[in-house]
Amino acid sequence: MMQESAAARLRVMYTSLVETYGPQQWWPAKTPLEVVVGAYLTQSTAWTSVERSLRNLEEHDLLSIDGLRRVSEEALRTHIRPSGYMIRKAAAIKAFIAFLDEHYEGSLEKLAAEPSAISRPRLLALSGVGPETADAILLYALGQPAMVVDEYLRRVVTRHGLVPPMAKYDEIQDFAESAFKGDHSGSLAQHYNEFHAVIVQVGKRHCGRSAKCESCPLAFDLAHVHNQPAA
DNA sequence: CGCCAGGCCGTGT
DNA sequence: ACACGGCATGGC
Numbered sequence: 001m002m003q004e005s006a007a008a009r010l011r012v013m014y015t016s017l018v019e020t021y022g023p024q025q026w027w028p029a030k031t032p033l034e035v036v037v038g039a040y041l042t043q044s045t046a047w048t049s050v051e052r053s054l055r056n057l058e059e060h061d062l063l064s065i066d067g068l069r070r071v072s073e074e075a076l077r078t079h080i081r082p083s084g085y086m087i088r089k090a091a092a093i094k095a096f097i098a099f100l101d102e103h104y105e106g107s108l109e110k111l112a113a114e115p116s117a118i119s120r121p122r123l124l125a126l127s128g129v130g131p132e133t134a135d136a137i138l139l140y141a142l143g144q145p146a147m148v149v150d151e152y153l154r155r156v157v158t159r160h161g162l163v164p165p166m167a168k169y170d171e172i173q174d175f176a177e178s179a180f181k182g183d184h185s186g187s188l189a190q191h192y193n194e195f196h197a198v199i200v201q202v203g204k205r206h207c208g209r210s211a212k213c214e215s216c217p218l219a220f221d222l223a224h225v226h227n228q229p230a231a
Numbered sequence: 232c233g234c235c236a237g238g239c240c241g242t243g244t
Numbered sequence: 245a246c247a248c249g250g251c252a253t254g255g256c
Contacts, residue, residue, distance in 0.1 A: 050237090
C-alpha cells in the first residue's frame with residue numbers, strides 16, 4: 001500500500017478546511033499598514049486585545065504612517081497597552097516607521113516592490129521582527145508568497161506526524177510551501193493567505209496547549225497516525 | 232483564580 | 245547551535 005506523502009496530506013487538510021470555514025478574506029485589517037501594526041501587536045497576544053489597541057489608534061487618527069511618525073513613543077505605549085509588551089512593541093513599531101522612512105520614502109508600496117529575497121532579511125534585522133512577523137507582513141501587507149508558520153500550524157503538522165516533533169520554523173515553512181508546489185490554480189500568495197487563515201480558525205478552536213481533537217475537522221487525518229505499524 | 236494568547240530577544244550552556 | 249526565562253495585559 002503506497003503511503004500518501006505528508007505534503008499531499010497537508011494539501012487535503014487545506015482543501016477540507018476551506019470547505020469547512022469558507023473564504024476568510026484575511027488579514028482582518030482595512031489597510032496594509034494596519035496589517036503591519038496588527039502583526040506586531042498580536043505577538044503572543046489574543047486578537048481581541050489587539051483590536052482594542054487598533055481601535056485606540058484609530059480613534060486618535062494615529063493608524064497611518066504619518067500618524068505613527070508623529071505620535072511620541074510614550075503615547076504610543078499607552079494606546080497599545082491592551083496588547084501587552086507595550087514598551088517593546090511601541091519601540092518596534094517606531095523602528096519600522098523609521099526603517100520605512102529611511103529606505104523606502106515612507107512608502108509600503110516601495111517596500112512591496114522589492115523582491116522578498118531582499119526585503120525578508122531586512123525585516124528580520126529589525127528589532128521585534130522574527131520569522132513569523134516578517135512573513136505575515138510579506139504575505140498580508142505586501143502581497144508576496146511567504147508561508148506564515150504560527151504556533152497553530154506547528155501544532156497541526158507535528159501532532160499529525162507530518163514533520164519531526166522538534167521541527168524548526170524554516171523546516172515547517174519549507175514543508176508547508178511544498179504542499180502547493182505545482183499548483184496552478186490561482187496565485188501562490190492567495191493559497192498561502194487562505195491556508196494560514198483557516199489554520200488559525202481551526203487552531204483557535206481545536207489546537208490548544210493540550211490537544212482537543214474531538215470534533216476537530218482535521219480528525220479524519222489522525223487515522224494516518226494511529227494506523228502506523230509499531231516500529 | 233490560574234492558564235493562556237496568531238513571538239521575540241538576551242543570556243547561559 | 246540550542247534551551248530557557250522575561251516581557252505586560254486582558255479574556256475566559
